[in-house]
Amino acid sequence: MTELIRYTAAETAAAVAKGEVSAVEVAQAHLDRIGAVDKKVNAFLHVDTEGALSAARAVDEKRAKGEELGPLAGVPLALKDVFTTKGVPTTCGSKILEGWIPPYDATLTTRLKDAGVVILGKTNMDEFAMGSSTENSAYGPTGNPWDLSRIPGGSGGGSAAALAAFEAPLAIGTDTGGSIRQPGAVTGTVGVKPTYGSVSRYGLVAFSSSLDQGGPCARTVLDAALLHEAIAGHDPLDSTSIDAPVPAVVEAAKLRDVRGMRIGVVKEFSGEGYQAGVMQRFDESVELLRELGAEVVEVSCPSFTLALPAYYLIAPSEASSNLARFDAMRYGLRVGDDGSRSAEEVTALTREAGFGPEVKRRIILGTYALSSGYYDAYYGSAQKVRTLISRDFDAAFAGVDVLVSPTTPTTAFPIGERADDPMAMYLADLCTIPSNLAGNAAMSLPVGLAPEDNLPVGLQIIAPAMADDRLYRVGGAVEAALNDKWGHTLLEEAPAL
């Protein structure tokens, strides 16, 4: 029998439902695994042993009473530390929230609990989700389980690493510019950014409100779909939440048939800066889709080259306003409050000590971009670019069902390599950002190792807004074909920890 930690979420749920294993045993196996490897990986900022075991016991009791269990009941999950959890610390990877215990659960947290999902703890991330390597965490970097000296991607590096290290079969990420997909790509896991507005942001600590979207992370496409269905759906507490039925993603993940689908290869996502091995695996994936019966065409989206600069005006602008509330008055860190200083001085000292350099860089950038006299040139122009990008997508989707590209131009780079070069770091999100700006749906799934460094490569699939099911249909078919070809899943090639 496969060890419990290697079960997929679907297998775990089935085993718990049948009584082959108890939810408590499953939770304990994962807690033990975390105890054994997380000192090396540093995927978790907080492990909620008691909360996890108590949630698992509740599932077992429910089963004992003969009550019906949901499709993910008893399955452990690693939650990115950007969602509020009542009574459990939430730091967003920042010193400024050290010690804060939220008095309320995010809608997503509530849905997970209602589904009987067992939340193991909170995962490491770039501070306030700003970064592509998890090096910007105030609590130290996370290692990539494929090579602990390399980055696991970011900002959700903790969630992706937890999956790849078999510390949890499911995880939650948030994707503002690629923070679910890029970590998925460099750790050989599956990550989905659902359509903007399909997963509630209530209780998601905002980085950039118009771009942030919570989503599922898993080791298989089907597991991601099961989690997607558990967390998506209208929430009256989030005004930007879409009031429409969630696309049938689980059904689509099981279909494994892309015959007749039209797939567009985005011409702009190739060339200089793209690693040869990444392009090789990408080209093979496109060939595979053709073999599976899809029609592949090349598509041009000329505005995509403007996406990165537009993103780095919009996201910091919103962040400069969203992060203004961290002022030492009501919660979190407070520095210099010795009775001799004014509120303004305490706020300034706290923000100086509590925010890391990347967060400060973006607050300053955003404050500048929104300033009177600069607003039109920066924020205003970036919004126009956003419209152009949406139009490029609309034009492309008029002719194809989905678009594909590499998820990120390179495989995992060594920790420290780009830490002092923000521009190089920002390029990691080159292919993922357009979907955030347009608000549509996108997935990254593993399609092999780059021959030159034996590190995972991700394939990005992009679908129109509210057509998230197409991601799972294509992703499920590619995953099944590759696993057949390899005779095992990609993660089985990862080194032991």
Add this chain to the structure above:
Amino acid sequence: MSVKNLVSYEDALASFDPVMGLEVHVELGTKTKMFCGCSTELGAEPNSQVCPTCLGLPGSLPVVNAIGVESAVKIGLALNCEIAEWCRFARKNYFYPDMPKNFQTSQYDEPIAFNGYLDVQLEDGSTFRVEIERAHMEEDTGKSSHVGGATGRIHGATHSLLDYNRAGIPLIEIVTKPIEGAGERAPEVARAYVAELREVIRSLGVSEARMDKGQMRCDVNLSLRPNGTETFGTRSETKNVNSLRSVERAARFEIQRHATVLTDGGTIVQETRHFHEEDGSTTAGRIKDNAEDYRYFPEPDLVPIAPARAWVEELRAALPELPRVRRARLQAEWGLTDKDMQSVLNAGAVEPIQETIAAGAPADQARKWWMGELARRANETGTELAEQPITPAQVARVAALVAEGKLNDKLARQVIEAVLAGEGEPDAVVEQRGLAVVSDDSALGAAVDQAIAENEAIAAKIRDGKVAAVGALVGAVMKTTRGQADAARVKDLILEKLGVSA
């Protein structure tokens, strides 16, 4: 600068032409806050009406209060504004400890209502049109109390207390276009505008607009320009002027102050000013050199608001009669002179009188009680007329008892006092205190006989035809019955006994 050292008001106006802008904030009377479900009830324990959203906790999100939007549209329509077909909220970014998110969710270049006007009536009966620039929705801040200093201001305080109960209460900010051409009547126009606006808001039922409770707050922006010139001078912004009288005084003081500075060859600094009730003066606050940058941008956590045209028209059709129209109608119905109507308005008696009439009382009776006894009491206790512990229905019942002859004027006053003292409904008071007028002939007979016996000389005069002398005997009967007799019936009985026909 005290009032004494200023150029006289007349001299100021001889050289300068005032231009005003009035910004009024109205707290809406919605049950819940603008962006969350917390109660808006005043007077609760500090920080007892808060939630993640109005405290700005990380991760919280706003949801727009539909009644808040409806109220804003109603106000816009009542002020003859255009209603936006599509508008958004915007974030106004600045740091202050009583603002939980360090941005205020407001509206910027896309207000829900714009381009309107309000006609106000001045004391001489003429009408002045104040043009409205915009009315927009926003949220209130929390409240800071500065402790340890002498003045309650932050200067000299040892620490501050923050109460977020008010944070997130819906506000409508109504901004006028520059008010030009009011000349020496500028202060009067300012007062009349705020008073009329308050009436409009109350008539719509969207807020009580009590200035003394901070539900309506006014900023008076004022500048002077030399008579005969067009370009506006530099303005001052006198903040939080919170009574009608203060609005007028603040405008007057600023006219004199600006004139004094300008006459001396000085320049006006663009700044905020604090108004002082004690002597009607203003003192300098913050410098506003237009460098203040709120970095407005559209609120990404909220979706745009697009009031459907059909809905707007529905609201327009359902608007109540506006105060100015209603006042003219009531004045005619009640048969009042302009002066009497003005007193009724000043006493805040329109509503109570109208409701008393609606409860069945004749207009003159309703006005008599509210403008007499009750207005006096409100004045003495410094309370609002409408808040006296007596209802229009109760006043109407007292008037009815008088009309039925069950009470006379003197007894009616006693009943009113008893109701105010909490002794219950008028009928119950009459019953318990035994105040009913005595008109029972047998009960009165003895008193009449006694009065005739004790005043033989007067009785003789009456028998001789001097019927007018009957008043003295009636008075005697009233005295023995402690005022409870029906005077008309007493007179008849006396004349009957003395064999004289009236």
